[in-house]
Amino acid sequence: MRKIIIYIILIIFCFLLQSTVFRGLAFAGIVPNFLIVLTASLGFMRGERTGLLIGLFCGLLTDIFFGDAIGLYAMIYMYIGFLNGKFSGIFYPENIKLPMTLILFSNLFYGLFTYMLLFMMRSRLNFSYYFVNIIFPEIIYTILITLFLYPLILVSQFDLRPKNDAETTN
Amino acid sequence: MSPIVKKKGEKFTLSGKYLLFILTILCTGLIVLTLYTDYISRPLSVIAGRIVVPMQEGISYVGSSLSGRSEELVHIRDLLAENERLRSQIDQLTIENTMYKQDRYELTNLRDLYDLDAQYDDYEKIGARIIARDPGNWFHSFTINKGYEDGLEVDMNIMAGSGLVGRITKVGPNWSKVITIIADNSYLSGQVLATEDTLIVSGNLELYADGVVEFEQLKDNADRVVIGDKIVTSNISNKYLPGILIGYITSINRDANNLTKSGRLTPAVDFERLDIVLVILELKQEIEE
Numbered sequence: 345m346r347k348i349i350i351y352i353i354l355i356i357f358c359f360l361l362q363s364t365v366f367r368g369l370a371f372a373g374i375v376p377n378f379l380i381v382l383t384a385s386l387g388f389m390r391g392e393r394t395g396l397l398i399g400l401f402c403g404l405l406t407d408i409f410f411g412d413a414i415g416l417y418a419m420i421y422m423y424i425g426f427l428n429g430k431f432s433g434i435f436y437p438e439n440i441k442l443p444m445t446l447i448l449f450s451n452l453f454y455g456l457f458t459y460m461l462l463f464m465m466r467s468r469l470n471f472s473y474y475f476v477n478i479i480f481p482e483i484i485y486t487i488l489i490t491l492f493l494y495p496l497i498l499v500s501q502f503d504l505r506p507k508n509d510a511e512t513t514n
Numbered sequence: 515m516s517p518i519v520k521k522k523g524e525k526f527t528l529s530g531k532y533l534l535f536i537l538t539i540l541c542t543g544l545i546v547l548t549l550y551t552d553y554i555s556r557p558l559s560v561i562a563g564r565i566v567v568p569m570q571e572g573i574s575y576v577g578s579s580l581s582g583r584s585e586e587l588v589h590i591r592d593l594l595a596e597n598e599r600l601r602s603q604i605d606q607l608t609i610e611n612t613m614y615k616q617d618r619y620e621l622t623n624l625r626d627l628y629d630l631d632a633q634y635d636d637y638e639k640i641g642a643r644i645i646a647r648d649p650g651n652w653f654h655s656f657t658i659n660k661g662y663e664d665g666l667e668v669d670m671n672i673m674a675g676s677g678l679v680g681r682i683t684k685v686g687p688n689w690s691k692v693i694t695i696i697a698d699n700s701y702l703s704g705q706v707l708a709t710e711d712t713l714i715v716s717g718n719l720e721l722y723a724d725g726v727v728e729f730e731q732l733k734d735n736a737d738r739v740v741i742g743d744k745i746v747t748s749n750i751s752n753k754y755l756p757g758i759l760i761g762y763i764t765s766i767n768r769d770a771n772n773l774t775k776s777g778r779l780t781p782a783v784d785f786e787r788l789d790i791v792l793v794i795l796e797l798k799q800e801i802e803e
Contacts, residue, residue, distance in 0.1 A: 356566065363646035364573040373723070373786075374651050392530035400537060408562045409691065410648045410655055412683075412699075414555050415544030422541070426534050458652055463719075466699065473720050478651050 350500055351386070351398060358382045358493075359405050374478070376485040377451055378493060379406065383425045384450040385443060385497045392429025399425030420457050424450045437498060444490065451486050455479035555684070563661065563686035570645040571659055578789070637755065639673070639792045640664065645689070652719065654697045655680075658791060661688045669753050671794045677782025678747060678758045679791055695760065696727050696785055704729065704760050705748035709738045712748050715760055721778065726764055730776035741766060745779055755798055 358378035366375050379402040387395025403418030411417055428446055435442060459474055468474070548555050642658040660666055662685045672679040672692050680694040693700055698719040705712045713732040721728060732739065743763045749756040759782045766777040 356569070359566070359649065360569055360573050360646075362649040364570055365577045367647040375649060377649075379649070393533055396530060396534050396537065400541075404558075405562065405566070406649060408555070408558050409566070409646065409657055409689075410650070410653070412549075413545045414548040414558065415541035418544070419538060419541040422534065422537060426530060429530060458650065462652060463698070468698070468719070470720060477723070478719070482651050 351394075351401075354382055354386075354497065354500060355379075355398065355401055355405065359402070363409070371485060372481065374481040374485055376489040377454065377482060378486075378489065379403075379421065380424065380451050380454055380486060381447055381490050381493050382497065383421050384428045384447045385494060386501075387425040387428025388431045388435045388443065388446055389497075389501050390429070391432045392426050395425030395427075395429035395432075396422045397425070399423070416461065420454060420461075424453060427453075440494075443494060444487065447490050447494075448483060448487060451483045452479070455482060559684065559686035559689075563689050567645065567657075567659065567686070567689045570657070571643075574643075574645045638795045640795060641790055642690075642793055643790055644788055653699065654694045654717075654722070654785065655683075655691055656694070656788075657689050657691050658793070659689060660793065661686045661690050663687050665795060666690050666793060667797060669797055671753075671755055671758065673758060673792045673794065674783045674788055674790070676759055678754070678760050679783050679785075679788065681753055682793070692791070694785060696722060696781060698722075702754055702760075703748045703751040704745045706732070706734075706739050706763075707744040707746050709734070709743075711739060712750065713745070715745065715779065724778075726778040726780050727761070728776065729763075729779055730769075730774070732766075732775040732777075733773065734775055735773075739763065739766065739775070751798070753798060755794060755796065 358381070362375060362378045366378075383395065383399040383402050386398045399421035400418050403416075403421035404414065406417040406421075407414040428450060431442065431446060455475075455478065459471065459479065463474065464471075544554060547553060640660065642660040642664075644656050645659045647656045648654060658672075666682060666685050668682055668685055670682045672681060678695060680692050680697070680700065682690045683693045684691040694717070695702060695715065696717040698717050700717040702715050703712060704715045711732055711734050713729045715727055715729045718728050729745070741763050745760045745763065747754040747756055747758045747760060761779045761781040764778045764780050766775050768775050
C-alpha cells in the first residue's frame with residue numbers, strides 16, 4: 345500500500361513539474377521529459393509489470409489533459425516501462441551507466457514514436473528538422489535532469505527494498 | 515479493467531507479457547472510443563480535474579512568483595543604481611508627466627472610437643488563467659482554470675489582448691484544454707481585412723522558432739494583398755467567430771500553380787508570455803442540417 349502511494353506521489357510530482365514549473369525553465373522552448381525518467385527508472389528498478397503500469401498511468405495523465413485521444417501516450421509510455429523492465433535483471437543501484445543509457449534510449453524511442461504517430465502520419469516528412477530541433481535537445485535536457493531526479497527516485501525505492509524483495513520474486 | 519483491480523486485491527500472478535497484451539488492447543479500444551465519443555474522457559477528465567488542477571493552480575502561482583523573485587534578485591543591484599539616477603529626474607518628469615497625461619487621456623478616447631477592438635465588445639467574455647502547458651515539445655496546447663462549471667464549452671474561442679489565441683477542444687469541470695493557432699495540427703480559415711480575400715492559416719512546428727505561422731490558398735490575382743496586411747478570422751470558418759485579429763502578413767509567395775499565394779504571418783499574440791486569456795462565451799452559429 346505504501347508502495348502504491350509513493351508511486352502516485354512520484355507520478356503526480358513529475359507531471360506537475362513538467363507541465364508547470366519547467367515550462368518556465370524551458371531552454372529554447374524545450375522541456376525535459378520527467379515522466380520518461382520516472383517510467384524508465386521504475387521499469388528497470390521494479391520489473392516489467394510495475395514499469396508498464398507506471399507508464400500507463402503517466403501516459404493516461406498526459407492523455408487526459410493534453411492528448412487528442414486517450415490511450416495513445418498511455419500506450420507509448422507503457423511499452424517504454426515494459427521494455428525497461430526487461431533490464432531489471434542486470435540493474436544494480438550502484439551503477440549509473442545503465443540507467444542513463446536506458447533513459448536516453450527510452451526518450452529516443454518516445455521521440456521517434458511521437459514523430460511517427462503524430463507528425464509523419466500528417467505528411468510532415470522533414471524528419472531531420474524534428475530530430476535536430478525537438479527530439480535531440482529534449483534528450484539532452486532530460487539526461488541533465490536525470491542527474492537530479494534519478495537519485496530521488498532511487499532513494500524513494502530504497503526505503504521499500506527489503507519489503508519488496510520478498511514479495512516480487514517471481 | 516479487471517487485471518488492474520485484481521492486482522490490488524490478492525496475490526497477482528499474471529505475468530508482464532500478458533498484462534501488456536491486455537492493456538495494449540484496452541488502450542487501442544480507448545483510442546478508438548475517445549476519437550468518436552466522449553464516453554470515457556468525460557468521467558476521466560472530472561476525476562483528473564479534481565485531483566490535479568488545484569495543484570497545478572498552486573504550482574503555477576508559486577512558479578510565476580518564484581521566477582519573478584529570482585529576476586528581482588538578479589536585477590536588484592542595477593535597480594539601486596538606476597533608482598539613484600532616476601530620483602534626480604523625477605521632478606522634471608513629473609511636470610512632463612502631467613502634460614502627457616492630458617494628451618494620453620485624449621488619445622485613449624480617440625483610440626476607443628477608432629480601434630478594431632470595438633467590434634469584439636459585442637461578445638461576452640470571461641478571463642481565465644493558464645495553469646499548465648503541454649508537457650511534450652511537439653504541440654502547443656495549454657489548460658486554463660475554468661471549465662463547464664463556469665459555462666465554458668468545446669469550440670469556444672480564446673483571445674489574449676486583441677488577438678486570437680485558439681479554441682477550446684476539451685472541457686472538464688474546472689479546467690479546459692486550449693489548442694493554439696500556432697500548434698502544428700491547427701488549421702483555420704482567415705481573411706485579409708483590407709481585401710476580404712480568404713486564406714487558410716495553419717500552425718507549423720518548423721516555423722515556430724521564428725515566431726510565425728503559415729498561410730496558404732490565398733487567391734489574390736490583382737496583387738492587392740501586401741506585407742503588413744491584417745489577417746482576421748473569416749466569416750466562413752466553422753469554429754471561429756468572424757473578425758478576430760489573427761496577425762499580420764510578413765511574407766507572400768506565389769505558389770507554383772500560379773493561381774494561389776502562400777506565405778507567413780506573425781500572430782498578434784505573444785504566445786511565449788501568455789498568462790491570462792479571455793474566453794468568448796459565444797459559439798459560432800452552426801446550421802443544422
